[in-house]
Amino acid sequence: MSGRKAQAARNDELILQAARAVFTADPGAPIAAVAEKAGVGISALYRRYPSKEALLQKLCGDGLRLYIEVTERALADDGDPWEAFAGYMRGIVDADTNSLTIKLAGTFQPTEELYGDAARSAVVATEVHRRAVAAGVLRPDVTVADIALLFEQLASIKLGGEERTTQLRHRYLALMMDALRAPTAHRELPGPPPGDAELSARWSPSA
Structure with missing residues (x-):
């Protein structure tokens, strides 16, 4: 350049x-x-x-394309089915595209391109889910919508700085993954749990 x-x-x-x-x-x-x-x-x-609307459209478009990229990478993984699905879950949590969904949904008019990307993201997410269920590694009573809302719950976790937030999101993702796996497995949770001081600090006017 x-x-x-x-x-x-x-x-x-x-x-x-x-x-x-x-x-x-x-x-x-x-x-x-x-x-x-x-x-x-x-x-x-x-x-x-x-305009602000154009900026919001750009942000959400980038988020959708990142979501699709992470999901397609999981679909290209022909190794262990559970690890492919787990990699998808971790990748979406790290991409943090759901923070945009939580905050920006309904605040601007989507473009036709955004509608197209949203449709594509739904297709690839459904295929990741279908493969995991077909392989017997994901509970069959968990739907694609369930997974989408789990992502939003994890994206809502914001405590301390960026590193601490990432640590806690992966802690609770590990708990969720044990609940999602068929049959249920147990694993050591990453990172220490939140402390009382961390939780109470949110109520401080300076927080």
Whole structure:
């Protein structure tokens, strides 16, 4: 890239990172808050995204494509069926695309492209689920919708910093996986449980 194009690409990445942080914290935040967090001028932001709606569409489109990428990677895994399914679950939790679903659903008008990506994500998620049930490693009474809501429950966990949040999400994912597996298995839970101080800190006005 030329110097100007490279700078534009860096600004775009800063804008998208800032937008994700701002809008998952407060979907009603103004677009100026994104520019401020990204450290770019509001005019630079508007040159790339003419409206808040366009920025939200971009965020959710990127999230859908990441979800599809992780899911297709699981479908390409022809090894142990349970490990392929578990890898899918871990990959989606790490991608954290469900934080966007929780916060942004219903806040903007989806485009036809977003509808198409959403349909594709449903197809690949259904195939991952079908294969796991057919292989006898996933409880047959668990549906694709069940799994989607489990992802949202895990995405709602936010405690401490980013590292602590990731640690706790994988702790509770491990609990969920033991409940999902057919037959049920037991495993050591990763990471220590949350402490009283961590939980009570959320009630502090400065938290």
